[in-house]
Amino acid sequence: xxxxxxxxxxxxxxxxxxxxxxxxxxxxxxxxxxxxxxxxxxxxxxxxxxxxxxxxxxxxxxxxxxxxxxxxxxxxxxxxxxxxxxxxxxxxxxxxxxxxxxxxxxxxxxxxxxxxxxxxxxxxxxxxxxxxxxxxxxxxxxxxxxxxxxxxxxxxxxxxxxxxxxxxxxxxxxxxxxxxxxxxxxxxxxxxxxxxxxxxxxxxxxxxxxxxxxxxxxxxxxxxxxxxxxxxxxxxxxxxxxxxxxxxxxxxxxxxxxxxxxxxxxxxxxxxxxxxxxxxxxxxxxxxxxx
Numbered sequence: 234x235x236x237x238x239x240x241x242x243x244x245x246x247x248x249x250x251x252x253x254x255x256x257x258x259x260x261x262x263x264x265x266x267x268x269x270x271x272x273x274x275x276x277x278x279x280x281x282x283x284x285x286x287x288x289x290x291x292x293x294x295x296x297x298x299x300x301x302x303x304x305x306x307x308x309x310x311x312x313x314x315x316x317x318x319x320x321x322x323x324x325x326x327x328x329x330x331x332x333x334x335x336x337x338x339x340x341x342x343x344x345x346x347x348x349x350x351x352x353x354x355x356x357x358x359x360x361x362x363x364x365x366x367x368x369x370x371x372x373x374x375x376x377x378x379x380x381x382x383x384x385x386x387x388x389x390x391x392x393x394x395x396x397x398x399x400x401x402x403x404x405x406x407x408x409x410x411x412x413x414x415x416x417x418x419x420x421x422x423x424x425x426x427x428x429x430x431x432x433x434x435x436x437x438x439x440x441x442x443x444x445x446x447x448x449x450x451x452x453x454x455x456x457x458x459x460x461x462x463x464x465x466x467x468x469x470x471x472x473x474x475x476x477x478x479x480x481x482x483x484x485x486x487x488x489x490x491x492x493x494x495x496x497x498x499x500x501x502x503x504x505x506x507x508x509x510x511x512x513x514x515x516x517x518x519x520x521x522x523x524x
Contacts, residue, residue, distance in 0.1 A: 244284045251280035255292045262299060271300045291317035291329045295336055302340060310340060331359050331368050338375045349379040357394070370398035442488065449484055453477045 254277035261270035277293040298313030314337050321329035334356030341349035357372035373395035380387040456473050493507045 244286065247280045247284035248286045251277045251284060251293070252289060254280060255289070255296065258293070258296045262296060267300055267303060270296065274300065287320060288324055289326075289329070291320040291326065291333060294320060295333055298336060302336075307340060311337075314340065327359055327363060328365075331356055331363065331365060334359070335368055335371060338372060342375050342379050350376065353379065364401075366398040366402040370395050370402060373398060445484055449477070449480050452480065
């Protein structure tokens with residue numbers, strides 16, 4: 234992802250950098266490299282601030298909160314999560330809200346049950362509306378754990394929601410697996426069709442080159458024959474000989490253009506010099522063609 238970072242410091246590019254750095258932070262978080270994750274989340278946050286575009290800033294803030302939470306700095310984590318929550322409410326971003334409510338519920342579930350219930354209930358309503366069964370299951374299980382042991386009704390309620398979410402999640406995962414298989418097969422079919430199309434184009438191009446080459450050879454061979462004919466004017470022969478050289482030059486240019494472009498890195502000056510050298514090699518042929 235680093236190789237795709239835009240170089241110009243425009244607001245648009247700064248925003249792109251912020252998103253890329255946030256993705257890198259998330260990747261390092263998943264593999265447990267907290268130091269690298271913290272570095273990229275901070276870079277992401279800085280670029281969001283520079284770009285003045287705060288859409289999805291919650292991802293960087295939540296990531297920074299996750300690092301602090303893992304390190305046991307719950308107060309710092311809470312500050313980042315609340316800032317992420319404000320960012321989600323600003324746009325609004327329901328998926329971001331679900332994600333942030335889940336983090337806050339996890340943060341409070343071990344100590345402040347009332348806060349865990351507050352954020353958990355807000356989050357589970359949104360996750361059920363969005364049909365996010367994975368988040369619904371996590372909310373329900375956290376709410377179940379945060380319920381007082383004497384609150385049997387509440388505990389049964391959250392367990393029931395968790396079970397239903399898991400049932401729906403398993404069905405969706407099965408459907409998702411089939412859809413992914415179909416998508417992969419469709420992609421393979423498209424790749425085969427694209428490969429066949431490119432091969433057909435290449436074959437047609439080779440045939441065209443062959444026909445042009447045969448025409449030029451026959452054209453060049455015919456000029457000496459015409460020069461010996463009393464019916465053809467000498468000026469016509471000179472004209473045809475020059476035309477044949479132009480045809481040869483253009484054909485050579487057509488065949489070698491791609492290779493010359495790669496060799497010269499498409500430098501206008503070097504490509505021009507290459508064409509001049511090729512033309513100079515064809516000049517001696519002028520007299521031979523006329524003869």
